[in-house]
Amino acid sequence: MEAASLLSQGIELAIIGMGTVFVFLTVLIFVTGLMSSIVLKFDTGEDLATASSATQSSPVTDQGRLIAIITAAIAEHRK
Numbered sequence: 001m002e003a004a005s006l007l008s009q010g011i012e013l014a015i016i017g018m019g020t021v022f023v024f025l026t027v028l029i030f031v032t033g034l035m036s037s038i039v040l041k042f043d044t045g046e047d048l049a050t051a052s053s054a055t056q057s058s059p060v061t062d063q064g065r066l067i068a069i070i071t072a073a074i075a076e077h078r079k
């Protein structure tokens with residue numbers, strides 16, 4: 001085969017591959033947006049507010065207690 005023919009086939013294959021990836025990613029974006037809009041129709045919004053308030057913790061103001069907590073966590077991790 002000639003070098004020009006191989007180069008032509010390589011460029012053609014690259015264009016087909018990039019086109020396929022572009023089409024797939026475009027479809028993925030639209031499907032994700034569609035799924036998001038469908039999920040938002042069924043979302044009440046109340047569960048998120050209660051979950052965020054339940055996970056809030058008070059900040060540790062005592063540095064000695066904070067150091068003890070970190071030391072205990074490191075010791076537990078190294079077991």
